[in-house]
Amino acid sequence: MSFFVRANYSLKDRYYFTANFRRDGNSALAEGHKYGNFGGISGGWLISSEKFFKRLVPSTAINNLKLNASWGRVGNGNIVNDYSSFSLYSASLYGDASTWNISQQGNDGLSWETSSQTNIGLSFDALHDRLHLEFSYFNNNVDDLILSVPQSPSKGIVGNSILANVGSMYNRGVELSLGYQILNNKNWRWNVSANFTYLKNEVTALSGNEEAIISYTGSGSTNITKVGYSVGSLYGLRTLR
Numbered sequence: 001m002s003f004f005v006r007a008n009y010s011l012k013d014r015y016y017f018t019a020n021f022r023r024d025g026n027s028a029l030a031e032g033h034k035y036g037n038f039g040g041i042s043g044g045w046l047i048s049s050e051k052f053f054k055r056l057v058p059s060t061a062i063n064n065l066k067l068n069a070s071w072g073r074v075g076n077g078n079i080v081n082d083y084s085s086f087s088l089y090s091a092s093l094y095g096d097a098s099t100w101n102i103s104q105q106g107n108d109g110l111s112w113e114t115s116s117q118t119n120i121g122l123s124f125d126a127l128h129d130r131l132h133l134e135f136s137y138f139n140n141n142v143d144d145l146i147l148s149v150p151q152s153p154s155k156g157i158v159g160n161s162i163l164a165n166v167g168s169m170y171n172r173g174v175e176l177s178l179g180y181q182i183l184n185n186k187n188w189r190w191n192v193s194a195n196f197t198y199l200k201n202e203v204t205a206l207s208g209n210e211e212a213i214i215s216y217t218g219s220g221s222t223n224i225t226k227v228g229y230s231v232g233s234l235y236g237l238r239t240l241r
Helices: 051-056
Strands: 002-011 015-025 035-046 062-076 088-094 097-104 113-126 131-143 146-150 161-165 167-184 189-206 212-217 220-226
Touching: 146 212, 189 220
Parallel strands: none
Antiparallel strands: 002 015, 015 035, 035 062, 062 113, 088 097, 113 131, 131 167, 146 161, 167 189, 212 220
8 A cells, every 4th residue: 555646847848856755654664664754856957959069069960868866765665565564374184184384484574565766867869860879877675675584494484484684785777778769750660779788786785694695496495695796696516517
């Protein structure tokens, strides 16, 4: 369940501002942690509309140049099980006697995973809109990361794992896209485009004295989440080539 509001403002058709706020609720999270407050702000500057730019650069060269920046904080409660924080039981038999069997181990501290992201971008159109370029830098800090944490088999937990908020990580990088309109007439339109993305992901903290979280499948250990490395890095036995 969500409530949200957004406000937009434009000044002189070249300065743009947006602010938003939302309150989200998710039943998959623990009591006392079901609701979170999130929001963000953004701004844009249409530099090509400024008088000094029109004096310096002819419109036939660059006809649109815009600078954008934004910051926002959102919550991730996208968990497959809608009641992940609860300990659940199902009907079972112990011999001939009716009983209860635990089907899910809950976590009464499970809360929102939060993501705070900063974006800075520049875009321009040139040659009468035939050439288009966009460049952006992003930095996304994720806290209270939700992962399935392996548990000792002696605990008797179903699946030997439990969902928990276990640490922090970041995603940062750049994106670049370039497009050019080769041909545009009554019968034909021919556009070419290319894009490039660079992303660095690194775990910066794990809570609960966890040195590493190792994921297992039927074939053994396959992935590891460890401070200083990317989340879910490939992990397994070393073999001779």
